[in-house]
Amino acid sequence: MNPISSLRDLKQINIDYYTAAHTARQNGKFIAYVNAFTPVELLYAMDFIPIYPENHAVILGARRLSEEVAPAAEKLGYSMDLCSYARCDLGSILTGKSPTFGLPKPDLLLVSNSQCSTLTKWFEVLSRMYGAPMVLIDVPHSGNGEKDPQAELYVRGQLEELQGILEHITGRKLEGDRLRESIRLSRQASELWTRILLCGSQRPSPITVFDQFIAMAPIVAQRGTQVAVQFYQRLLEELEERVIRGVGALSNERFRLFWDNLPIWPELRRLSEFLDQRGAALVTSLYTWAWATLSVGEEDPFQDWAEQYLYTANLHLQRRIQTYVEYARQYELDGFLYHSNRSCKMVSQDIPELRRAVAEKTGIPGVILEADHNDPRLYSIESIESQIQSFLEMLDSRKRKAG
Numbered sequence: 001m002n003p004i005s006s007l008r009d010l011k012q013i014n015i016d017y018y019t020a021a022h023t024a025r026q027n028g029k030f031i032a033y034v035n036a037f038t039p040v041e042l043l044y045a046m047d048f049i050p051i052y053p054e055n056h057a058v059i060l061g062a063r064r065l066s067e068e069v070a071p072a073a074e075k076l077g078y079s080m081d082l083c084s085y086a087r088c089d090l091g092s093i094l095t096g097k098s099p100t101f102g103l104p105k106p107d108l109l110l111v112s113n114s115q116c117s118t119l120t121k122w123f124e125v126l127s128r129m130y131g132a133p134m135v136l137i138d139v140p141h142s143g144n145g146e147k148d149p150q151a152e153l154y155v156r157g158q159l160e161e162l163q164g165i166l167e168h169i170t171g172r173k174l175e176g177d178r179l180r181e182s183i184r185l186s187r188q189a190s191e192l193w194t195r196i197l198l199c200g201s202q203r204p205s206p207i208t209v210f211d212q213f214i215a216m217a218p219i220v221a222q223r224g225t226q227v228a229v230q231f232y233q234r235l236l237e238e239l240e241e242r243v244i245r246g247v248g249a250l251s252n253e254r255f256r257l258f259w260d261n262l263p264i265w266p267e268l269r270r271l272s273e274f275l276d277q278r279g280a281a282l283v284t285s286l287y288t289w290a291w292a293t294l295s296v297g298e299e300d301p302f303q304d305w306a307e308q309y310l311y312t313a314n315l316h317l318q319r320r321i322q323t324y325v326e327y328a329r330q331y332e333l334d335g336f337l338y339h340s341n342r343s344c345k346m347v348s349q350d351i352p353e354l355r356r357a358v359a360e361k362t363g364i365p366g367v368i369l370e371a372d373h374n375d376p377r378l379y380s381i382e383s384i385e386s387q388i389q390s391f392l393e394m395l396d397s398r399k400r401k402a403g
């Protein structure tokens with residue numbers, strides 16, 4: 001494995017981000033808990049620091065603390081079938097265990113239901129716990145992604161109303177220049193992130209999806225800031241330099257694979273080493289691409305946000321199949337690893353049909369791995385490794401037959 005040196009900057013970036021969050025009030029800032037499909041550029045322009053309870057849960061999972069915290073939430077009656085992010089975050093509050101010293105108390109909880117319905121219920125619980133107001137951006141499901149002007153008006157109206165709510169909480173008026181600046185920085189970060197993801201199409205790939213999972217924190221939480229832009233500029237420079245010198249993320253890239261669904265955070269290092277030893281490079285994924293599509297234009301950001309939440313965030317099976325077929329060509333894939341994620345039904349329910357349709361259209365096989373994004377009690381890593389091993393042997397034999 002050839003580690004990417006600019007990823008080391010993330011440690012300080014994350015420390016600074018959580019320090020700024022914990023000291024927000026002393027510095028005249030406000031805290032908003034948010035999920036992926038919310039207008040963070042507007043929040044930054046209004047002196048809010050957006051905080052993602054999902055990211056907090058990722059840190060708990062990646063540090064292998066899930067089993068210490070999630071049971072506290074389960075004791076209150078939250079089933080193990082509910083999202084393990086939610087159980088870990090709530091369990092962390094109940095036990096007081098958290099590598100980030102918990103999260104600061106929110107002034108506002110802002111959630112959009114285009115991602116899943118679990119988040120709405122999770123944020124309702126947090127809203128009651130902290131006695132803080134919650135705003136729901138209600139996003140109708142848009143069938144197969146057809147344009148729906150009525151739905152656009154409905155979502156846009158809620159976003160415009162949100163501006164007034166933010167002004168009421170802060171006692172400050174939105175300044176157009178500040179919004180334009182944060183939109184400009186967000187767009188720059190998204191463009192850089194897109195170019196980083198496209199580097200995976202090179203042979204050998206200078207970056208793996210494991211690196212992308214680690215590198216994605218700023219594009220999630222800090223797009224709209226200079227911090228994200230500078231970090232991705234450094235990362236892209238390093239990757240482009242690798243491409244020129246023909247340096248791959250793996251020393252011996254033999255297979256090029258796609259990763260579907262969320263990572264298995266507690267197993268990131270173990271799986272990364274397992275695949276590296278077998279020359280299997282994860283070169284692209286649905287999850288890391290999701291963050292390349294979230295920037296908006298300065299001309300009419302409210303309309304852009306509304307359309308994004310309606311048409312990009314909502315997962316449509318036919319569009320997903322089409323996207324995977326396109327990735328297969330663009331990244332010259334040998335196989336698909338489909339993570340059937342026990343406690344995230346939203347992203348997992350279509351996987352058998354997805355695998356069948358993609359294999360039919362591309363001839364590229366896939367294997368379904370039964371796991372969970374954050375709870376090691378819901379899978380066996382040994383079984384997953386054994387499945388991947390058999391899958392790679394099958395790919396190897398296909399390659400040899402094809403000459």
Ligand code: SF4
Nearest residue numbers: 083085115116118344
């Ligand atoms: S992991 Fe799945 S269930 Fe959990 S918050 Fe994300 S989309 Fe919702």
